[in-house]
Amino acid sequence: MRRMIFLCLLLAFSTAVTAGDDYEAEIDHLLQFVATSGCTFHRNGTDHSAADAADHLRLKYRRAGKYVGSAEQFIDRLASESSWTGKPYTVTCAGVTQPSGEWLYAALTTLRDPAVSH
Template sequence: MKIPALVAALLITFAHPVAFAAEADAEILYLLEFVENSGCDFERNGTVHDSADAADHLRLKYRRGGKYASNADQFIDRLASESSWTGKKYTVTCDGTQQLSGEWLHQALDDYRQRETP
């Protein structure tokens, strides 16, 4: 009877990080699609970009720096909120209202999590 308990413990131990990673990936992919489909303008280092360009840039940053973001909150805080070159904060303008991209993305993530929680 000790073998099944050991197997169960191993499954729980090793399956949890996989499930966590899958959830983090789903949230980050949601955020990238959210940015791309937003129709908002993004300012990065003084240059305004449309939502498709902004999403492409964030995908590039995630591909290159994903090791610094093991979850969606870290993705926002470490990759999607400011320039890694200049440290200047990114902004987003939607319907004439400008805000920091980090705040905007955290709100989008909170909304997503509320919809996905049973």
Template sequence: MKQLLLVLSLFSFMALSADTTVVDQEIEFLITSVEQSGCSFHRNGDNHSAERAADHLRLKLRRGKKYADSAEHFIDRLASKSSWTGKAYYLECEPGKLIEVSPWMNEKLASYRQQQANQK
């Protein structure tokens, strides 16, 4: 009986690890998408480079990992607005055209998932 419980526990842990790996990959894809976008990142009234934005998002992820148990939660809880002011984050990919980060990331995530599904 103990052996059965051990085996079941091991399989449960492996399943959770696999899910976490997918979530981590999706979140890293989103952060890298910001980093490589060439867009400026508008946060709390200040503009930042795409690289600095990615650094900021990775810092928020390190500090708030428990709130990012899915890529959607990462977007909603950490990546799309300031935890201090509650103000939305924006990307400026074309001069004068601001795009909210949340829908931009959700679109990127959907495309990424579709690409992953097509590779299987």
């Protein structure tokens, strides 16, 4: 009986750890997506390269990651607007400018379901 309880607890713990790792893997994917996008990021009135934008978001995540428990929270709390000015971030890809949050949500949707194309 004890062995069964132990195995159930072990399974529950490993499932919780795996679930926790999933959102971190998704955030890592989003950061890589940003870095390799070739798009221009607009933050507080200044244009930034894709690599610089990814570095900035990594820094924000390192500093405030404890407030993030999902890829959605990463997008909403760290990757959509300046934490200093409150101004929204935008991204320009192939001549089209859009809010960075919308762009990242589309990338997250595609990651989770590759059959969905944006």
